[in-house]
Amino acid sequence: MTHEEVAACLAELGNTHRLAVFRFLVKAGHSGAPVGEIQKALGIPGSTLSHHLARMARVGLIRQEKHSRTIVCIPEYQQLEGLISFLNKECCAGNS
Amino acid sequence: MTHEEVAACLAELGNTHRLAVFRFLVKAGHSGAPVGEIQKALGIPGSTLSHHLARMARVGLIRQEKHSRTIVCIPEYQQLEGLISFLNKECCAGNS
């Protein structure tokens, strides 16, 4: 994971709506949740949510699988792990 | 650390310049580095750097100590640790 990729992911998680979406998806587990369910749970207008989901998918924080009419969003755990391990390695060196 | 505080910190680290500054300060260690040194090392114009440093200080990622004419920037390790622990607790639950 490069410096730029890490910054891009952090920037996406650095928005309260998107962070809330990610937390919701993690609670939903490996099977994720459809867009409509996220929308109902968090009360975000469809077009706004769609925009945020697209951004998160673009940097690999989630993936979207189409099942007939619904699109299921699944958190990409290993991407978050990459992020955490980067922060641990590159940003905690020298810590007490 | 609240949802909003976490998002704010992640947003600040989600900029390549600021992430580079933070990484540089962590390498510098607990004694930190003066603004001028960061500027020389990373090649960022003074006014731009000052802006980014102020933002990072605002969310508690660094602190700034004035020693005569120079201002020393010090990374706030416990803030980053708070961030990492939040991501681990709230965003990794259910992971394989």
Added chain:
DNA sequence: CCTATATTTCTAGATTAGTCGAAATAATGA
């Protein structure tokens, strides 16, 4: 007091992000 140094504040332009209604697309089932 004056000059040099370190850093910030001011200002302004350019770019990007966030928001959301309305229209468009896609798939299902009657």
Added chain:
DNA sequence: TCATTATTTCGACTAATCTAGAAATATAGG
């Protein structure tokens, strides 16, 4: 085929961010 449901794309607007030169501030040393 038609209506319904799920979601996206479009379009438009506002707000925030990024950038950096120029001027201001603060401090040290001569």
